[in-house]
Amino acid sequence: MAAAVAPTDQGPLAGLRIVESTAFIAAPLATMSLAALGAEVIRLDPSEGGLDHQRWPLSQEGASLYWTMLNRGKKSVTLDLRTEEGREAAARLVCEGDGIFVTNLPARGALAPEALLDRRQDVIVVTLDGSPDGATAIDYTVHAACGAAQMAGPAGLDSPVNNAVPFWDVIAGRTLAMGLLAAELERRRTGRGQHVALSLSDIAMETMANVGILPEAELSGEARPRQENWVYGSFGRDFETRCGRRFMLATVTGKQWRALLSATGLGTAMDRIGEAFGAPLDDDAERFRARHAIAALVQDWAGARDLTQIADAFAGTSVCWSPYRDAAQLLAEDARASPRNPMFARQAHPGVPPVLTPRTPLRLSAHPRLAAARAPDLGADTASVLGPLDTAGKEADP
Amino acid sequence: MAAAVAPTDQGPLAGLRIVESTAFIAAPLATMSLAALGAEVIRLDPSEGGLDHQRWPLSQEGASLYWTMLNRGKKSVTLDLRTEEGREAAARLVCEGDGIFVTNLPARGALAPEALLDRRQDVIVVTLDGSPDGATAIDYTVHAACGAAQMAGPAGLDSPVNNAVPFWDVIAGRTLAMGLLAAELERRRTGRGQHVALSLSDIAMETMANVGILPEAELSGEARPRQENWVYGSFGRDFETRCGRRFMLATVTGKQWRALLSATGLGTAMDRIGEAFGAPLDDDAERFRARHAIAALVQDWAGARDLTQIADAFAGTSVCWSPYRDAAQLLAEDARASPRNPMFARQAHPGVPPVLTPRTPLRLSAHPRLAAARAPDLGADTASVLGPLDTAGKEADP
Structure with missing residues (x-):
């Protein structure tokens, strides 16, 4: 020990x-x-x-x-x-x-x-x-x-x-x-x-x-098209807040997805999305297929809130997210880029x-x-x- | 041994x-x-x-x-x-x-x-x-x-x-x-x-x-702005060929810069650029400051040629360049992504x-x-x- x-x-x-x-x-x-x-x-x-x-x-x-x-x-x-x-x-x-x-x-x-x-x-x-x-x-x-x-x-x-x-x-x-x-x-x-x-x-x-991109192109004969800021194969994207900041949100596990529904109160609305798409959004592939509809609801929620309200809503949950920051904002806002992080x-x-x-x-x-x-x-x-x-x-x- | x-x-x-x-x-x-x-x-x-x-x-x-x-x-x-x-x-x-x-x-x-x-x-x-x-x-x-x-x-x-x-x-x-x-x-x-x-x-x-971005922001108080596709601090950018392909070209050493001038025949023109900017383009910082003028000349040269002509001009030189490829083009064009590369x-x-x-x-x-x-x-x-x-x-x- x-x-x-x-x-x-x-x-x-x-x-x-x-x-x-x-x-x-x-x-x-x-x-x-x-x-x-x-x-x-x-x-x-x-x-x-x-x-x-x-x-x-x-x-x-x-x-x-x-x-x-x-x-x-x-x-x-x-x-x-x-x-x-x-x-x-x-x-x-x-x-x-x-x-x-x-x-x-x-x-x-x-x-x-x-x-x-x-x-x-x-x-x-x-x-x-x-x-x-x-x-x-x-x-x-x-x-x-x-x-x-x-x-x-x-x-x-x-x-x-x-x-x-x-x-x-x-x-x-x-x-x-x-x-x-x-x-x-x-x-x-x-x-x-x-x-x-x-x-x-x-x-x-x-x-x-190693990350599957090359075999995907070899087997399909085509390169994967640009994904913009979408997470490929599950649900995630960048969103804009009421105060004009942007944040990245990703759900790569069921736990993260359920945490998002709980923190935003969007569970019932997402059930309706699932019904509309004929799939209950309970795995990554289904959420990827319905991503535009899901994102529209999340954007409505985010756009009605300031970044601090969103941070409060996600604090202590398993929601996987982060505000976007430039290097100066990083230094000003994030304790992980400060001497409070023992790495620095x-x-x-x-x-x-x-x-x-x-x-x-x-x-x-x-x-x-x-x-x-x-x-x-x-x-x-x-x-x-x-x-x-x-x-x-x-x-x-x- | x-x-x-x-x-x-x-x-x-x-x-x-x-x-x-x-x-x-x-x-x-x-x-x-x-x-x-x-x-x-x-x-x-x-x-x-x-x-x-x-x-x-x-x-x-x-x-x-x-x-x-x-x-x-x-x-x-x-x-x-x-x-x-x-x-x-x-x-x-x-x-x-x-x-x-x-x-x-x-x-x-x-x-x-x-x-x-x-x-x-x-x-x-x-x-x-x-x-x-x-x-x-x-x-x-x-x-x-x-x-x-x-x-x-x-x-x-x-x-x-x-x-x-x-x-x-x-x-x-x-x-x-x-x-x-x-x-x-x-x-x-x-x-x-x-x-x-x-x-x-x-x-x-x-x-x-490690790559200097964080201390730069800390000392200047500002985040480095987007560099588009420019190489920061020396000369390099993407260029378009006559046939509609794009390639990346970078000169991060004097040897690579001289190889570029020699392969393109642009030496005299670059001398004039240097005179215009009051600096002889003989280091990275000067080339970075004059990058828009340099790039305009290189784009004229590249835009008058097909990718194969450009490849011929650069072959066997120290010019540091590569065509852009998507993953399917990579598999079709580049022997390094094939069994001819012993890694694969x-x-x-x-x-x-x-x-x-x-x-x-x-x-x-x-x-x-x-x-x-x-x-x-x-x-x-x-x-x-x-x-x-x-x-x-x-x-x-x-």
Whole structure:
């Protein structure tokens, strides 16, 4: 039982040491996620910063909020991997450490996966590329390719809808972290290292299959049309309140449906809808078929009430709903995006005043959550990390 | 080096045994992802199937493509967890096995995390709920809450845009898998188990912070306005071809920008744009500021060509682009969504004729990819999994 387990403040991955040469989102996110669980992560960058070091959004002081948030809790070493000497120093750092290297950049020479595995058999090299056919691909282009951009947005829209959040990158990042830990488990059992490779486009293709969209298109011969804001296959949609706010409401279980009828008093009216459609609305498929009629009644109910009245009516019930908020409203209205949520703390970073900074989203009973971590100053750890290594290297050289 | 490593066809997680009681997407996806790496996963369901067993889309035979794809490679045991007897049998199955239990359903009695940890100190219990405040939440409602729905879609749209793909669930699923493996690494090192908990809403809040959107809103006091299909902070957008197709084009590095100029012959024209804006378009920020002018030139170029001509012009270059496709076009046009991609194989499932079925997206040098796995028939493994347990249980009972 948990009480018998001595908590430690090192996190479950304490002792794991990862070296990375990464840019953009997926790969830095993978290692940041592991750092938040206690891994030591050392990132290598050119002295002027990597490709994404100035990427928008920026703080008033000109620091990239994007780079900052994706590199929290890491050490920063500047090293020029465009030279053979730099790559050799990096390879030594990997192989004299815990033997784990993560990259989404071209890894040549001493940093090529095969070269690292030649140097040390139990190295784990984790690489991310765009497409398994070698073509360039990023979040935006795999989104265009995979079918998802044609499925979102209002009916009748003649153009695709891009994501405003780089979801494919985020999924890829967590998948890389999963793959790294799977390889580490195997290494501890067998002593073997390996190269773990992932292509971003495979994440998109895999996901479209996993959620049933790809097999649906394969079996029907047709892509699912845009669903606007409807929940596909059950009842749910966005609604507008009297005060001009909008909220999302979904019923994906019988319990949620019954809670909605009870909270709105619409049970009898829905019985009539069921009779009109010849189906008693008692499963998801029936509710999906009658969704326009159901929604008209719910909209009448919502449109006669302010958001606060609706919140009161739904409070403490199993109704599954949320107001829509933009990011500023989120910060103003939702305690889950505030320091009252133990996941968050206000933390300053180089060039960035204190901002809400996440800890790991995982709550572990054997550990307190590690403190919200600061992003490094570029190159801050170069001397402490490479100094001993350089000396050792020089001494060992013939 | 890889040649010295004997491949096995068991996968890196061979020997890991997970019991689950899950529904919908995130939790089943977490364990399916681990099954694809060799873990043995046993899912427990009521004999009529769980909440999501009939969820759309359906095959012609009435099988849920959604449930099928998310439960590939698992064993299926029917057991009624609404009874204390059923929960006790499940707790024995967990504790007499490898001691790993994953659930996103209410886990009461013998299946409560504390009860399992009382029974066996080194159990790992992984739970997912909607919101850390105990409120009901699903992918749709955390999307509404977190700010993302206000950021996507065409300018001037007065309503939010829901995701057509349950991205938050997919991220949560891979995060749960990462957390499970982190706890397993710690258990192998220390012998300690623990409860690993996650809330779906924390995944959304964390991600909005990780990609810089939340700190941007906090520091500016304003939410980023809709970007339509523009890439934020560099140059990129969707374009229409002469033949009426659309493609996404992004330049997030100098190399990609130069490749675009070279492939389109627009270098001189872009020099003039740079002069007009008083900035030479040689970094992302300058290109973002001049994006409307740049895009007008690129649209003129694209609109004078068919998609095949554009594909020819970009082939073999570093231009980062993709045609938009719906899911049917994806299957018809893109070899990455076909058995020519080693990630995929055509595989039949119960009630589902052969469809493209993914293996793990991870390519591991120490293992061949495990075969694409079949979804189980509901209850197919009840006797083989519970039979020995029941017997053992009866013998051991006083």
